[in-house]
Amino acid sequence: MNNAALNLDVNALLPELSMVVAAVVVMFLDVFNRGGRSVTRPVLPWVALLGVLAAAGASVWLLGQPVSTFQDMAIADLFAEGIDLVILVATGLSILLSVKYIPTVNPQTGEIYALLLLVASAMMVMGSAIDLIVVFLALETFSLGLYILSGVNRGNALSSEAAMKYFLLGAFASGFFVYGAALIYGATGATQFSQIGMQVMSGQADLNLLYPGIALLLVGFGFKVSLVPFHMWTPDVYQGAPTTITAFMSVATKAAAFAAFYRIFLVALPAQQPVWGWALAILAVLTMTLGNLAALRQTSLKRLLAYSSIAHAGYILIGLTTGTPAGADAALFYLLTYAFMNIGAFGIVTLLEQPGQMDVDISAVRGLGKRRPLLAFTFSVFLFSLAGVPPLAGFFAKFFIFGAAVQGGWSWLAAIGMLNSAIGAYYYLRIVVDMYFAEPTEETAIASKRSYAAAFGLAIAVVFTIGLGIFPNLWTALLEGGLNQIAMR
Amino acid sequence: MVPTNYYLILGAMIFAIGAIGVLSRRNALIIFMCVEMMLNSVNLTLIAFARQWNNLNGQIFVFMIMAVAAAEVAVGLAILIAHVHHSKSINIDDINVMKW
Secondary structure (H helix, E strand, O other), rough: OHHHHHOOOOOHHHHHHHHHHHHHHHHHHHHOOOOEOOOHHHHHEEEEHHHHHHHHHHHHOOOOOOOOEOOEEEEEHHHHHHHHHHHHHHHHHHHHHHHHHHHHHOOOHHHHHHHHHHHHHHHHHHHHHHHHHHHHHHHHHHHHHHOOOOOOOOOOHHHHHHHHHHHHHHHHHHHHHHHHHHHHHHHOOEHHHHHHHHHHOOOOOOOHHHHHHHHHHHHHHHHOOOOOOOOOHHHHHHHHOOOHHHHHHHHHHHHHHHHHHHHHHHHOOOHHHHHHHHHHHHHHHHHHHHHHHHHOOOOOOOHHHHHHHHHHHHHHHHHHHOHHHHEEEEEHHHHHHHHHHHHHHHHHHHOOOOOOOOOOOOHHHHOHHHHHHHHHHHHHHHHHHHHHHOOOOOHHHHHHHHHHHHHOHHHHHHHHHHHHHHHHHHHHHHHHHHHHHOOOHHOOOOOOOOOOHHHHHHHHHHHHHHHHHHHHHHHHHHHOOOHHHHHHH | OHHHHHHHHHHHHHHHHHHHHHOOOEEEHHHHHHHHHHHHHHHHHHHHHHHHHHOOHHHHHHHHHHHHHHHHHHHHHHHHHHHHHHOOOEEEEHHOOOOO
């Protein structure tokens, strides 16, 4: 048999493969560094970045007609490439921020960049997976990588504690996910999404197995994107993990998991929309409200951003709840803007962090506007965008999400979402007020580190946070019709 | 032939025992074993379904789960050891430097 008969179109996975190749190259180059001797260490982040750029190029090259490959287990369509680009943005920005930061955390930098690339490639596979087996494999691959990455600061008790919590709860949640997948397989006899969809549509599926299966899948999914009530691990892991890793996982994990679940719900289970739609709506309300309320009373900047990321998962979930292509389009745009503004905000935290501290108290930003005007301005842009202030990207992201909800007949959900962004605005803007109008106290006067790579990354994030707000159509035009493609299949 | 339902009920019971174990035990190693038990109950369920549907998807899924479980053991024990270096304890009630 030749490749055509087996349907092994490797080109369709070119973005993922270039990331894996880059990871292998990074690991190989890292072999020359032993102990204190560092031969290739300074070039490793740049090699990793090259891999990210190659993957981004491949993703853009693949934009066009959908190609399914590996016997309909993976697909390269516009939705997959859009998710790829979000994950690649997150990876690239995190690498730029890590150049100066990671050596202060753990000198064994090679492993970190290789793991980061492998985790990102697994997430990209998840975005193009159209089979439950592939979704499970990708989910576990990136989860295992993230457990290691969050505990990479082995000298720090906080970091190893974060890894431990993440690992135990993550493995527990994977058990639920995979049991759900097994029950759906039992109900339909298929693991491929469109085959499951056909079985369910024809009424041959055993609903006594299907509904518990959907519920268990939701538990596993809720854990991965930290939906309330499965969010307990999030603040601790986000606080304990190295900040650039936190930035990466707060964005990329959400993108990958939302992509996979959008496909599962819309391709495999469209007939059950009334059931899972309501379940997701309730989860979205809980997630937004609890995330925002808990963020109000945080004193640690990293924990505040962790709770804010829980709230943002709730907003993105609204796009999934509608179950329409417009909702998915809005969610994808939200994820992209979120990649720029949230990694930007975490990037500022890395600059404010004292060596060996792993965390920043909220009082540390007092008077930053006078001491470091440019840094304070950058931080304000990200915070305004997270709060959803026009004309920044965060505003249009929320606008599209709530617009899609109203169109899809979920007006009350959009209303609760808007109320929540009002609550959210309070704690974001409080930081801005502290930066510009509060007098710095003696002990909070921190000298932030200077890093050209991080400055470059932050500059890109600022440009896109403002640019996507002024020209939100650029991105939507790039992916126009892409979301209809998956709904058709 | 043993009916599929018997296997499903057995699988569900083992899964429940594992899940309850994760929630009630305080030793991280035992919790980890309970998670493995949950994964194995899923394997049993998948095999039963694969026989019922007479296709191989379920069996292939089981191979993947076994491979993932093995990788999880490697990573999990390494994280456990790194943690014990700091806290000298594998009781999860001691994992409380950060508040839950």
